[in-house]
Amino acid sequence: MADQIRAVAYARVSTREQAENATSIPAQLEAIRHYCKQKGWILVNEFIDAGRSAKTDERPEFQHMIALAKKNNRGFDVIVVHKFDRFSRSRDDHVIYKSLLRKIGVNVYSATEQTDPDTPHGFLIEGILEVISEFYNLNLRKEVFKGMKENTKMGYRNGGVAPYGYRLSKVSNVDGGIKTILVLGPDEEVNVVKRIFHMYVYEGCGAKKIASTLNEEGIPSAKGGKWAYTSIHSILHNEAYKGDMIWNKYDYNLGKKMKPKSEWIVNKDAHPAIIGRETFELVEVKSRERSPRSNPFVPGKSPFILRGLLKCPKCNFNMVSSQSGGKTKAGISRKYYVCGTYLRKGKQACEYISFNKEKIESIVKEVILKEFTMMCLPNSLLHEIQNYNNEKNRELRYKHDALERDIELSNDRVQMLQQDLKITPDNETIKKYIEDLKSQIEEYKNQLSDINSILSTKINYDNDVEIIVGDLKNIVTTFSSKLPTEQNIILHKYVDKITVNNFNNIVSIYLKIVSPVTKSTDETILLEKVLYGEYLR
Numbered sequence: 001m002a003d004q005i006r007a008v009a010y011a012r013v014s015t016r017e018q019a020e021n022a023t024s025i026p027a028q029l030e031a032i033r034h035y036c037k038q039k040g041w042i043l044v045n046e047f048i049d050a051g052r053s054a055k056t057d058e059r060p061e062f063q064h065m066i067a068l069a070k071k072n073n074r075g076f077d078v079i080v081v082h083k084f085d086r087f088s089r090s091r092d093d094h095v096i097y098k099s100l101l102r103k104i105g106v107n108v109y110s111a112t113e114q115t116d117p118d119t120p121h122g123f124l125i126e127g128i129l130e131v132i133s134e135f136y137n138l139n140l141r142k143e144v145f146k147g148m149k150e151n152t153k154m155g156y157r158n159g160g161v162a163p164y165g166y167r168l169s170k171v172s173n174v175d176g177g178i179k180t181i182l183v184l185g186p187d188e189e190v191n192v193v194k195r196i197f198h199m200y201v202y203e204g205c206g207a208k209k210i211a212s213t214l215n216e217e218g219i220p221s222a223k224g225g226k227w228a229y230t231s232i233h234s235i236l237h238n239e240a241y242k243g244d245m246i247w248n249k250y251d252y253n254l255g256k257k258m259k260p261k262s263e264w265i266v267n268k269d270a271h272p273a274i275i276g277r278e279t280f281e282l283v284e285v286k287s288r289e290r291s292p293r294s295n296p297f298v299p300g301k302s303p304f305i306l307r308g309l310l311k312c313p314k315c316n317f318n319m320v321s322s323q324s325g326g327k328t329k330a331g332i333s334r335k336y337y338v339c340g341t342y343l344r345k346g347k348q349a350c351e352y353i354s355f356n357k358e359k360i361e362s363i364v365k366e367v368i369l370k371e372f373t374m375m376c377l378p379n380s381l382l383h384e385i386q387n388y389n390n391e392k393n394r395e396l397r398y399k400h401d402a403l404e405r406d407i408e409l410s411n412d413r414v415q416m417l418q419q420d421l422k423i424t425p426d427n428e429t430i431k432k433y434i435e436d437l438k439s440q441i442e443e444y445k446n447q448l449s450d451i452n453s454i455l456s457t458k459i460n461y462d463n464d465v466e467i468i469v470g471d472l473k474n475i476v477t478t479f480s481s482k483l484p485t486e487q488n489i490i491l492h493k494y495v496d497k498i499t500v501n502n503f504n505n506i507v508s509i510y511l512k513i514v515s516p517v518t519k520s521t522d523e524t525i526l527l528e529k530v531l532y533g534e535y536l537r
């Protein structure tokens with residue numbers, strides 16, 4: 001009796017594919033088992049990579065299988081996959097692994113695609129399948145985009161959590177696929193949303209006032225904790241509440257940035273509205289009236305210049321002013337910044353944490369004015385901004401290099417095939433393969449030029465820098481002579497927050513410099529940077 005062929009199965013599904021209802025691992029294995037049975041092969045082992053990305057190196061079971069295959073006593077003769085794209089999505093990996101396996105006498109079979117790798121014809125078919133699988137991979141982004149656009153138009157969600165006041169609900173579409181839609185949440189939440197809009201539009205309350213009112217009443221936020229004014233803000237500007245579904249609003253390539261409205265995919269009345277369109281429009285009007293974009297913070301009369309900036313090290317909420325008046329024997333003021341949560345809600349909410357006003361303010365002033373002075377030196381700020389933005393481009397540069405390498409490899413392959421064609425000039429399959437490769441190279445080149453154009457767009461920061469440096473020079477020379485409220489406004493313009501580590505007394509000042517010349521509705525961050533000082537108790 002001839003030796004029976006021993007097969008191993010390899011199955012793979014990535015996290016993304018799982019989400020997209022691709023052929024599941026059990027279904028892949030089922031097809032492989034059936035195929036082996038038909039062929040009269042004995043299935044001796046199964047290697048499974050689940051929930052991983054398609055990059056070869058991240059597939060431990062695949063690596064394990066290849067390592068075994070290299071051994072003399074590997075215990076199997078062939079590898080069977082459901083489809084060749086399970087074996088590898090990248091043509092380079094595919095070629096490398098398959099030629100390696102072929103050299104040591106292991107052939108790879110697909111349970112659902114007809115090919116015989118032993119014949120030259122089969123070899124070419126495989127090559128074409130590889131190209132197709134690669135092509136599919138390259139087009140995945142486009143396909144996913146198309147699918148998501150379609151989803152939006154049909155009123156289906158493209159992932160993400162439901163906005164406060166709504167819940168997600170599963171439905172099946174005409175093709176029997178499972179889709180997600182938005183439905184109204186519990187009445188309590190719906191009423192809170194209505195109230196937020198009402199307070200803002202008709203009662204003249206700002207986001208901060210609304211947040212503190214809800215917190216005082218003990219109404220939990222979407223995440224179950226306290227309301228932040230920023231979450232009130234995002235509710236007020238979320239089109240979902242007027243029943244509209246909007247997708248493709250933000251560009252996440254280089255940080256979260258709003259795309260031009262022309263690129264938004266909008267589906268009006270996609271789900272039940274909580275707020276009337278008129279009220280929603282009024283929010284936009286009110287918000288323009290309320291806050292000049294550059295400084296949404298409304299200053300008070302407090303002489304505490306770190307108001308709204310200094311955060312409690314324990315609960316992360318604002319530290320607020322507390323004064324017992326007078327001075328200590330050493331002549332130090334008894335004015336303090338104290339945790340606002342503690343003052344409002346008592347010691348069960350947060351500890352009594354305090355910083356002496358004079359001490360903390362003087363260290364912050366010292367560190368910031370020193371930094372601002374440095375930034376006024378020629379080219380200093382410009383360099384920092386460029387470095388900060390270069391860092392953001394690093395990932396793109398990595399993609400760029402990978403594409404260049406892919407083009408080179410594909411060109412080599414075309415040359416090899418053209419040599420083959422000299423021997424058999426009428427071979428249509430080789431011709432077709434060369435054509436496929438060439439169009440693939442074109443696709444690579446298109447992508448490369450897209451990336452190049454982003455990378456080579458030298459954003460000119462000269463205008464920004466000129467305005468900012470002018471402002472900083474002014475601040476450095478006049479800050480001390482300004483009123484505390486003015487100092488507070490200046491700090492809010494450049495500082496995001498200030499924290500003090502309660503154990504080592506290190507003060508962290510989070511600088512955030514926003515473009516003064518940007519024309520989009522969203523702020524453009526030019527530079528983020530943390531400055532350090534020490535709080536001397």
Ligand SMILES: [Zn+2]
Pocket residue numbers: 312313314315316317339340341342350351353
């Ligand atoms: Zn606190």
